[in-house]
Amino acid sequence: MSKQDNGLFSYEHTAHQAAYGDCPKCQSPFLIKHKGKSSFIGCSAYPECDYTHSLSSLEVVVLKVMDDSHCPECQSPLAVKKGRYGMFIGCTNFPECHYISYNKSHDKKDHYQAVSCPQCSDGSLQKKQNKFGKYFYACDNYPKCKFVLNQEPVGVKCENCDASVMVKLPKDNQYLCINPQCKHKQQRE
Ligand SMILES: [Zn+2]
Ligand SMILES: [Zn+2]
Ligand SMILES: [Zn+2]
Ligand SMILES: [Zn+2]
Numbered sequence: 001m002s003k004q005d006n007g008l009f010s011y012e013h014t015a016h017q018a019a020y021g022d023c024p025k026c027q028s029p030f031l032i033k034h035k036g037k038s039s040f041i042g043c044s045a046y047p048e049c050d051y052t053h054s055l056s057s058l059e060v061v062v063l064k065v066m067d068d069s070h071c072p073e074c075q076s077p078l079a080v081k082k083g084r085y086g087m088f089i090g091c092t093n094f095p096e097c098h099y100i101s102y103n104k105s106h107d108k109k110d111h112y113q114a115v116s117c118p119q120c121s122d123g124s125l126q127k128k129q130n131k132f133g134k135y136f137y138a139c140d141n142y143p144k145c146k147f148v149l150n151q152e153p154v155g156v157k158c159e160n161c162d163a164s165v166m167v168k169l170p171k172d173n174q175y176l177c178i179n180p181q182c183k184h185k186q187q188r189e
Contacts (some may be wrong), residue, residue, distance in 0.1 A: 017026075021083065030043060030044065060081050060082065061085070064079060076093035078101060117122075126140045151170070153168075154168055160184035161179050161184065163182065
């Protein structure tokens with residue numbers, strides 16, 4: 001597979017690959033498959049490649065249980081795990097639950113800290129994901145307040161207009177003021 005660097009997909013592939021590895025026969029990624037009540041790991045190139053192996057044969061080690069996290073599928077705690085090909089975050093209820101987190105925000109260094117909504121005073125901006133897997137940040141007072149941002153907000157005061165929220169620009173190491181009349185950029189600390 002060619003090297004891709006377009007965020008979610010590549011990370012998803014990486015987490016998936018860390019957990020399950022690639023098919024030794026044809027190097028396609030493995031998928032979890034279900035047949036009746038049983039689940040197993042099968043090659044994503046099926047039916048061209050019919051390689052499968054059992055879930056219990058995965059060499060996965062739990063490195064750290066994240067006590068304050070919950071699996072969105074079964075509510076068990078999530079854990080940092082090490083598969084044969086790298087680290088990933090998955091459900092401690094494995095193999096009953098196959099949830100794997102593709103959400104980079106579990107990474108401490110870019111963990112999103114909710115900031116208060118600049119439009120209504122009592123809401124805060126929550127990280128959400130749309131059906132295409134793209135993140136956005138919406139006020140939790142919705143539908144009363146419809147404030148939404150496409151870029152990650154930070155509780156940094158704009159030096160130019162005193163707005164209380166700025167957004168992180170993905171490329172340059174800068175913050176951008178959310179005030180459309182201002183559009184001030186300032187360097188991140
Ligand atoms: Zn295969
Ligand atoms: Zn789970
Ligand atoms: Zn609001
Ligand atoms: Zn400003």
